[in-house]
Amino acid sequence: MNEQIVKDIMNLIESSSDCVSCSVDENGFPNAKVMFKAENEGIRNIWFSTNLSAIRTQQWLKNPKASVYFRKSDEFFGLNLTGRIRVHTDNETKQRFWKQGDEQYYPLGVTDPDYCVLCFTSENGNCYKAGEKYTFSLGNNINLTTYKYDNKWIPEQTIENKYL
């Protein structure tokens, strides 16, 4: 079961084209926005192309703390990852993620100063799937805690899992 939920988490990220990303603004309020996923390296790193002038990019430059949220509504499956976002503005990284058609968003092309690349790196997470609840932390491996409901949510057991 615990190996299965880790596989399910991987599959959810792999199969998602977008997610809701969150920043924390200068007044301490969370701010959310849908972002299209450019690429992911397992559960660890998730990459996005976006505008450097966007509200949230500016917030992450000041405060890199972030979350990304993936969901599959028909399975009552929601995954929240918390971690940090790094804003890449170097031409090598920008070139790596540039796609045909990006000119419509960044008219000056791959070197457009308003085009940048974000890398979210996961540190912790929690998910709900079909009434089950899990939390986890990411070190070299993933440490997964399962919960049971007995008038309130109670941590049940923690298992180290090598899937990453």
Add this chain to the structure above:
Amino acid sequence: MNEQIVKDIMNLIESSSDCVSCSVDENGFPNAKVMFKAENEGIRNIWFSTNLSAIRTQQWLKNPKASVYFRKSDEFFGLNLTGRIRVHTDNETKQRFWKQGDEQYYPLGVTDPDYCVLCFTSENGNCYKAGEKYTFSLGNNINLTTYKYDNKWIPEQTIENKYL
């Protein structure tokens, strides 16, 4: 156009059965989760039923700063509202939002100590719709700022609007 976007924002909230809500945890990271909307009073107050023992409810008890995010993917329409969440545990409020079928989530019924009601009150917001960008603040009225894109997003004009 500005009256239209305010109407569109209202309609988006009214027609949505759920949204992605965000809290800020004790380490300053944003945390997201889908929540089903119980009720809304215009754009101002949005109500939810949930577990008192849930991770995010516990976070809002310590730090009420929150956001709720609504989207309509087929219209490229995303709305982020920031504000505060108040956790209601009194029986009068719990009774008001109790629905048939809630027993499956709160087996002890309407007085179940793990059943509570959240009220999100909006203070600011931003939205994207079909390539247009807006920010706004909520006082007695709504003050809406439109943006234009000229190599980066630039505020264009602010208009006070009485729709609320």
